[in-house]
Amino acid sequence: MSDRLTTGEYKAIAAGLQLPTQAFIDGSFRPAFSGKTFDTTNPATGDVLAKIAACGPDDVDFAVQKARDAFEDGRWSRLHPGERKAVLVRLATLIKRNARELAVMESLDSGKTIYDCETVDVPETIHCIRWHAELIDKIYDQVSPASDNHIAMIVREPVGVVGLVLPWNFPLLMLAWKIGPALAAGNSVIVKPALETSLTALRIAELAMEAGIPAGVFNVVPGGGAEVGEAIGRHADIDAVSFTGSTATGRRFLKYASESNLKEVTLEMGGKNPAVVLNDAENLDRVAAHIVNGAFWNMGENCSASSRLIVQSGIKDELLKRIVAHAREWPMGDPLNPENRVGALVSKTHFDKVASYLEKGQKVLLGGTAKDGFVEPTIIDIADRNAKAVREEIFGPVLTVLTVETFDEAIALANDTEYGLAASIYTANAKKAIRGARVIRAGTVTVNSFGEGDITTPFGGFKASGFGGRDNGIHAHDQYTQLKTIWIDLTDDQDEAVN
Numbered sequence: 448m449s450d451r452l453t454t455g456e457y458k459a460i461a462a463g464l465q466l467p468t469q470a471f472i473d474g475s476f477r478p479a480f481s482g483k484t485f486d487t488t489n490p491a492t493g494d495v496l497a498k499i500a501a502c503g504p505d506d507v508d509f510a511v512q513k514a515r516d517a518f519e520d521g522r523w524s525r526l527h528p529g530e531r532k533a534v535l536v537r538l539a540t541l542i543k544r545n546a547r548e549l550a551v552m553e554s555l556d557s558g559k560t561i562y563d564c565e566t567v568d569v570p571e572t573i574h575c576i577r578w579h580a581e582l583i584d585k586i587y588d589q590v591s592p593a594s595d596n597h598i599a600m601i602v603r604e605p606v607g608v609v610g611l612v613l614p615w616n617f618p619l620l621m622l623a624w625k626i627g628p629a630l631a632a633g634n635s636v637i638v639k640p641a642l643e644t645s646l647t648a649l650r651i652a653e654l655a656m657e658a659g660i661p662a663g664v665f666n667v668v669p670g671g672g673a674e675v676g677e678a679i680g681r682h683a684d685i686d687a688v689s690f691t692g693s694t695a696t697g698r699r700f701l702k703y704a705s706e707s708n709l710k711e712v713t714l715e716m717g718g719k720n721p722a723v724v725l726n727d728a729e730n731l732d733r734v735a736a737h738i739v740n741g742a743f744w745n746m747g748e749n750c751s752a753s754s755r756l757i758v759q760s761g762i763k764d765e766l767l768k769r770i771v772a773h774a775r776e777w778p779m780g781d782p783l784n785p786e787n788r789v790g791a792l793v794s795k796t797h798f799d800k801v802a803s804y805l806e807k808g809q810k811v812l813l814g815g816t817a818k819d820g821f822v823e824p825t826i827i828d829i830a831d832r833n834a835k836a837v838r839e840e841i842f843g844p845v846l847t848v849l850t851v852e853t854f855d856e857a858i859a860l861a862n863d864t865e866y867g868l869a870a871s872i873y874t875a876n877a878k879k880a881i882r883g884a885r886v887i888r889a890g891t892v893t894v895n896s897f898g899e900g901d902i903t904t905p906f907g908g909f910k911a912s913g914f915g916g917r918d919n920g921i922h923a924h925d926q927y928t929q930l931k932t933i934w935i936d937l938t939d940d941q942d943e944a945v946n
């Protein structure tokens with residue numbers, strides 16, 4: 448999608464979109480049993496885009512029943528992995544063919560910029576599904592060390608029916624991170640999109656059907672957390688849940704599992720991620736560009752956002768000057784204007800939450816204004832290490848700056864958080880870079896850059912940021928498979944009596 452369109456052309460596509468509005472269960476669209484709907488709005492304008500089926504526990508029951516039937520009769524779970532691969536590659540191709548429409552739908556529903564949707568969300572979604580598809584017929588099972596008297600096979604089997612509970616910040620990409628490995632491994636899935644952003648998951652379900660994923664294998668049940676999310680978490684016939692969202696809701700999924708069938712739970716949750724810049728960091732312009740990207744990409748609505756800059760005093764003024772200069776190059780406004788890098792926050796509720804962190808009396812170096820759903824990229828220099836803005840996940844375009852004198856102080860401060868998702872360290876000193884990366888308690892530590900790794904590297908958190916498994920890479924398959932030992936006795940009946 449390198450051929451960028453004009454704002455007017457994107458708006459014309461938006462006007463012509465056919466928006467999916469119903470749940471997708473057992474291979475077809477259907478209304479909620481209750482007949483209820485909820486509005487999904489464009490957060491950049493406040494306009495209602497569509498009325499979506501507001502599902503509840505009875506819809507979840509029905510979807511689980513269909514998913515279980517599909518799993519047990521093997522229409523997907525027992526296919527040769529090469530056949531599942533072919534279907535998922537076809538799905539990736541169909542997404543590519545519909546990339547523009549999906550990018551516009553994603554932007555309208557979430558407030559994300561069309562620039563991000565076309566350069567990151569949609570292409571990475573395609574890449575992720577294709578990567579897991581291509582992987583699945585190349586994973587071998589194992590045979591354990593054995594005597595002549597037995598052979599023991601260690602095989603991986605799909606878990607069964609899996610609930611995938613999604614956030615609103617990367618609706619398409621988080622769907623891909625979960626359905627890629629879950630479907631490749633042979634599971635049946637119940638997807639619950641976030642209430643704010645159901646559209647693209649529903650459209651992908653339709654494309655999945657077109658690609659040849661059998662009915663019942665890929666179900667999407669839109670609705671509220673208390674209605675659909677909890678019903679998934681407590682369902683006795685769901686074998687595993689993979690969740691991305693807030694730490695508060697993640698904790699609930701552990702409770703649901705412990706109070707129901709002890710389903711496996713994987714949680715990918717919040718972060719308050721440090722970017723540590725030491726006095727000896729080189730190429731400050733490049734460092735500044737990475738920090739701006741880390742803090743403001745996706746309006747800071749990103750679990751791995753660099754939200755705490757921890758800078759050594761000797762370099763602080765020079766670095767901040769460059770960060771401010773880079774941040775000024777991020778225009779904010781209409782998400783469908785391809786020049787804009789900062790769009791609208793996902794909802795009025797979330798806008799109000801982010802705005803509440805912008806308080807009077809703060810030392811604001813840039814931005815600080817929140818209006819009509821948009822929050823300017825904001826940089827705040829803060830001395831109080833216990834300030835709310837320093838300790839809590841804001842999930843908006845707000846970067847707090849903390850000043851330190853020494854390397855040890857910087858690392859201690861980086862670890863002074865309940866979270867442990869991501870961190871960055873910028874230094875020209877290889878020993879400090881490696882020591883810092885080893886000592887910081889986070890699932891991903893980048894050196895002299897901001898990023899989340901790529902599809903080959905596991906993504907997830909330490910401490911209150913994560914639990915139970917990883918997204919991405921071959922490691923993601925651990926979430927969606929379980930190991931079985933098959934022990935075969937080879938002794939001759941005449942050789943040995945069974946005792």
Ligand SMILES: NC(=O)C1=CN([C@@H]2O[C@H](COP(=O)(O)OP(=O)(O)OC[C@H]3O[C@@H](n4cnc5c(N)ncnc54)[C@H](O)[C@@H]3O)[C@@H](O)[C@H]2O)C=CC1
Nearest residue numbers: 613614640641672673676677692693696716717750840842
């Ligand atoms: N780690 C991440 O990527 C994300 C972190 N967040 C953080 O969470 C904060 C709140 O955002 P929310 O949308 O409220 O996140 P959330 O954690 O409530 O929502 C995530 C998913 O869980 C579902 N859910 C909500 N309540 C539930 C319940 N009681 N039982 C079962 N499922 C439930 C939601 O419908 C959604 O599908 C944000 O400000 C941000 O700090 C939000 C989204 C993504």
Ligand code: BAL
Nearest residue numbers: 616617691749750751
């Ligand atoms: N940045 C990908 C994971 C997340 O924000 O939820």
